[in-house]
Amino acid sequence: MILNGILVLGIIVSFVWYFYFKTKQLRTSFPIRKKWYAAKASLCLGALLVFFGFNYLIVYPSGLTYAVSALFVILGSYFMYHNYKAFKHYGQFVDEELSLNK
Numbered sequence: 208m209i210l211n212g213i214l215v216l217g218i219i220v221s222f223v224w225y226f227y228f229k230t231k232q233l234r235t236s237f238p239i240r241k242k243w244y245a246a247k248a249s250l251c252l253g254a255l256l257v258f259f260g261f262n263y264l265i266v267y268p269s270g271l272t273y274a275v276s277a278l279f280v281i282l283g284s285y286f287m288y289h290n291y292k293a294f295k296h297y298g299q300f301v302d303e304e305l306s307l308n309k
Contacts, residue, residue: 222251228247229244232245246293249289
């Protein structure tokens with residue numbers, strides 16, 4: 208039950224961070240910063256999928272659940288890996304873009 212609570216907390220926190228970064232992405236006018244926030248938001252979306260996959264596996268243990276949970280965890284891990292690399296890449300140019308556009 209404690210693990211389920213931790214996973215639910217992870218789902219909620221990652222959704223809140225996803226919504227926060229998506230809002231920041233929509234409000235900024237700098238193109239590199241938009242991509243940077245989009246990568247952060249997608250990273251949080253990947254974390255949400257991973258947490259949801261593990262939580263689904265714990266709550267409903269069956270054969271079909273293993274397949275669906277594996278799909279969520281693999282897809283979420285891919286989102287996290289790919290968008291972490293994008294986040295790091297665009298992060299190099301955020302300060303430079305801000306200094307050029309002042």
